[in-house]
Amino acid sequence: AKPRVYITREVNDESMNLLKQTCDVSVWSGSAPVSKAELMKNLKDSQALFCTLSDKIDKEVLDVATNLKVIATMSVGYDHLDVAEIKAKGIRIGYTPDVLTDATAELTVGLLLATSRRLFEANEAAKTGGWSSWSPFWMCGPGLSQSTVGVVGFGRIGQEVAKCLKPFNLKRLTYYNRSERKEAKEIGADKVDFNELLTESDFIVVTCALTPETKNLFNQEAFKKMKKSAVFVNTSRGGVVDQPALVEALQTGEIWGAGLDVMTPEPLPLDDPLLKLKNCVILPHIGSASIQTRNKMGLMTAQNIVAVFKNEEMPAELIV
Numbered sequence: 001a002k003p004r005v006y007i008t009r010e011v012n013d014e015s016m017n018l019l020k021q022t023c024d025v026s027v028w029s030g031s032a033p034v035s036k037a038e039l040m041k042n043l044k045d046s047q048a049l050f051c052t053l054s055d056k057i058d059k060e061v062l063d064v065a066t067n068l069k070v071i072a073t074m075s076v077g078y079d080h081l082d083v084a085e086i087k088a089k090g091i092r093i094g095y096t097p098d099v100l101t102d103a104t105a106e107l108t109v110g111l112l113l114a115t116s117r118r119l120f121e122a123n124e125a126a127k128t129g130g131w132s133s134w135s136p137f138w139m140c141g142p143g144l145s146q147s148t149v150g151v152v153g154f155g156r157i158g159q160e161v162a163k164c165l166k167p168f169n170l171k172r173l174t175y176y177n178r179s180e181r182k183e184a185k186e187i188g189a190d191k192v193d194f195n196e197l198l199t200e201s202d203f204i205v206v207t208c209a210l211t212p213e214t215k216n217l218f219n220q221e222a223f224k225k226m227k228k229s230a231v232f233v234n235t236s237r238g239g240v241v242d243q244p245a246l247v248e249a250l251q252t253g254e255i256w257g258a259g260l261d262v263m264t265p266e267p268l269p270l271d272d273p274l275l276k277l278k279n280c281v282i283l284p285h286i287g288s289a290s291i292q293t294r295n296k297m298g299l300m301t302a303q304n305i306v307a308v309f310k311n312e313e314m315p316a317e318l319i320v
């Protein structure tokens, strides 16, 4: 019999067709994420799981999934997976690095500019009668040219963001990363310590992974160290930010503004204080959402699964 693969969301035809050649495919067709109970029911006799970052794969789920050989997540982030537990059970893990680097960097630059140049606020004003005349200092925000940008987490995405920002005539580009990155020299980014990045940056861009070391890295103390004119942009994971501390920093003018593609929880409840702040731009976790990239991510996830059953090398196996 063909191995059974459970897919937690409807995906592109190309991925489905590839999977169907070697597997029996079963798909959760709801428009909201599958419930934990439904997921567990389906995993009992599945050999493969195709999941997304909204599926939390913890010990409880894994304990019923006794036939599972591979978990492939359609994401580069894997903080939703209990990696230690999965590895202990001998289950392989696939993910989607590289194919989403350009799309996520594009979105990060767009969000940075949308925040600093107040694009959504200005658009809203133009559409709702708030535009009374051209006015010398109306809708002004900090310029990127001649500014200092600090990138936190200098992996594939952080480096690509840095390369995209270079042509904006920055004064200085810096990064903070656990280890020194050899690529930084060519990009023209200087390694600084976290404190210097906080105190010296006009724009702080976060692209690091969520790990025990980065959880709540941006706390009250960190926001207090930032310039009052600073723009904070996060396209990594909401968990790297102490969110009540960010709300306070935005409310009291401790920082100038924030652009967030990720937050806690997701989706953000409509009564969340972040949504009431004019100096905060909120996007619904669309960093990798270019048509080309999402198709590539779907396909790579399918290829990761197929490779396991064909005893071939996975295109992107998570090795930790």
Ligand code: GLV
Residues within 6 Å of the ligand: 053, 074, 075, 076, 077, 078, 100, 236, 287, 288
């Ligand atoms: C998106 O956030 C991803 O991890 O792919």
Ligand code: GLV
Residues within 6 Å of the ligand: 076, 097, 098, 101, 155, 156, 157, 158, 207, 208, 209
């Ligand atoms: C992943 O974390 C990346 O930077 O690509």
